[in-house]
Amino acid sequence: MQYIIALDQGTTSSRALLFDQLGNFVGLAQAEFRQIFPQKEWVEHNPNEIWESQMTVFEQLIKEHHIKAQYISGIGLTNQRETTIIWDKNTGEPIYNALVWQDKRTNDICERWKKGEWSEKVRQKTGLVIDSYFSASKIRWLLDNIPQAREKAEKGDLLFGTVDTWLIWKMTKGKVHATDYSNASRTMLFNIKDLCWDSELLNYFEIPENILPEVRNSVDFYGNFRYQETNIPILGVAGDQQAALFGQTCWQAGTAKNTYGTGCFMLINTGDKLVVSEKGLLSTIAWRIGSKVEYALEGSIFAAGAAIQWLRDGLQIIKKASETESLAFQSPDNHGVIVVPAFAGLGAPYWDMFAKGAIFGLTRATTQADIVRATLESVAFQTKDVLELMLEESDLQLPHLQVDGGATANHFLMQFQSDILGVPVQRPVCLESTAAGAAYLAGIGAGLWEKEDLVKRKQIDKIFYPQFSETQRIEKYHLWQEAVMRILTK
Numbered sequence: 001m002q003y004i005i006a007l008d009q010g011t012t013s014s015r016a017l018l019f020d021q022l023g024n025f026v027g028l029a030q031a032e033f034r035q036i037f038p039q040k041e042w043v044e045h046n047p048n049e050i051w052e053s054q055m056t057v058f059e060q061l062i063k064e065h066h067i068k069a070q071y072i073s074g075i076g077l078t079n080q081r082e083t084t085i086i087w088d089k090n091t092g093e094p095i096y097n098a099l100v101w102q103d104k105r106t107n108d109i110c111e112r113w114k115k116g117e118w119s120e121k122v123r124q125k126t127g128l129v130i131d132s133y134f135s136a137s138k139i140r141w142l143l144d145n146i147p148q149a150r151e152k153a154e155k156g157d158l159l160f161g162t163v164d165t166w167l168i169w170k171m172t173k174g175k176v177h178a179t180d181y182s183n184a185s186r187t188m189l190f191n192i193k194d195l196c197w198d199s200e201l202l203n204y205f206e207i208p209e210n211i212l213p214e215v216r217n218s219v220d221f222y223g224n225f226r227y228q229e230t231n232i233p234i235l236g237v238a239g240d241q242q243a244a245l246f247g248q249t250c251w252q253a254g255t256a257k258n259t260y261g262t263g264c265f266m267l268i269n270t271g272d273k274l275v276v277s278e279k280g281l282l283s284t285i286a287w288r289i290g291s292k293v294e295y296a297l298e299g300s301i302f303a304a305g306a307a308i309q310w311l312r313d314g315l316q317i318i319k320k321a322s323e324t325e326s327l328a329f330q331s332p333d334n335h336g337v338i339v340v341p342a343f344a345g346l347g348a349p350y351w352d353m354f355a356k357g358a359i360f361g362l363t364r365a366t367t368q369a370d371i372v373r374a375t376l377e378s379v380a381f382q383t384k385d386v387l388e389l390m391l392e393e394s395d396l397q398l399p400h401l402q403v404d405g406g407a408t409a410n411h412f413l414m415q416f417q418s419d420i421l422g423v424p425v426q427r428p429v430c431l432e433s434t435a436a437g438a439a440y441l442a443g444i445g446a447g448l449w450e451k452e453d454l455v456k457r458k459q460i461d462k463i464f465y466p467q468f469s470e471t472q473r474i475e476k477y478h479l480w481q482e483a484v485m486r487i488l489t490k
């Protein structure tokens, strides 16, 4: 038996997952690492702790499953995106902690960058909006604030990488300084049309090109990781959301996945077509395999699982997230209650940062179950808002929606999602889509399987088929849209 190991380096934990030669998920090891909050809105990780935790779980996985290194055909790597590390290539030591994607210390740098035509230029070139979320302003902050960083960078002594690049460099003992197209496209420095680091942006942002990694295909040879006197090749790399899209086998234009966690992360494959959104969706490279680049549109929903947490911790009308399912089934048509959980404003397609949440349609007969049900429905409505925008801007049709994440355990939510979208919702047996994506990429690189084999072997746990009539769907969605209109501040 041959295996693939996926390393899934996430925001709060490092994981290693084992897949067999048919692409089946076998087991995993996981370790959390330190979150560092030096001050308000600053979020850091220690790059050496990231590396050590990743190695710990790798070894733990191998030991627990009694796998010899020679039976590992390859490693697939997926990672928290945008998080920025700069290190000295001579000593191998980071010049500062990793600035995590959530870190907001560079908001003011981004505000300055938004001058004149630059917002539009950045959008056209990188598919992104100027924001502290992406790597560019974090690199700039490190070069400006860490003593001697800029001089060293100009002398060619420093290297920048997102977490994939850092781990590849460590695994290859400093031989390979590379990233893949999906990760590069989240730096706000990569021209996703021309497929190169954009010199005009680098000039404007004052970032020297020599610190940037080489950009390679998502299926490629990234060097060997030497373990137990064996060379294990690193063969697949993708940022976490793109890896999840790949892992959900969303390989045709129009196929989409939604991850229901604290927030929702939705991506739709737009094939070889780069769609630059007019309404605040992000365009990104999904992956590049062979000479073929595929693009995706990405949208997120701030309050999904977070709204369920609010029912539990804020309102305290449930004890556990899983109770919401049976409560929702007890509420026939939620008695007209609509919950709009705009706890952090509203994202795409409304973009109103000042909107506050609201509950509509209360009567003396309103029950706890109605509010619970309406909160679950709000997750599905928000998903529809983003998906409709994606379909409109890309001019694509959605055959079905692939789902994963913690809240997909909720039957009510999944059924209602299908009802309100009017397409089937498919939940796979293996909910580890992100790691599966990295493993699938590496397995293609190792020649263990072709894409077609993976599609054939894919196991679906459950398909939720739409049960609403067209009229029901329109009426219900209309109520939601009206409620949203009433909380907009402009």
Ligand code: ADP
Residues within 6 Å of the ligand: 260, 261, 262, 263, 304, 305, 306, 308, 309, 321, 322, 323, 324, 325, 405, 406, 407, 408, 409, 410
């Ligand atoms: P994250 O990776 O963002 O922590 P997970 O994928 O682990 O998220 O999903 C956890 C989220 O899903 C929590 O916000 C929780 O409230 C919600 N959740 C978990 N189980 C259920 C359920 N059965 N019904 C509704 N929501 C759920």
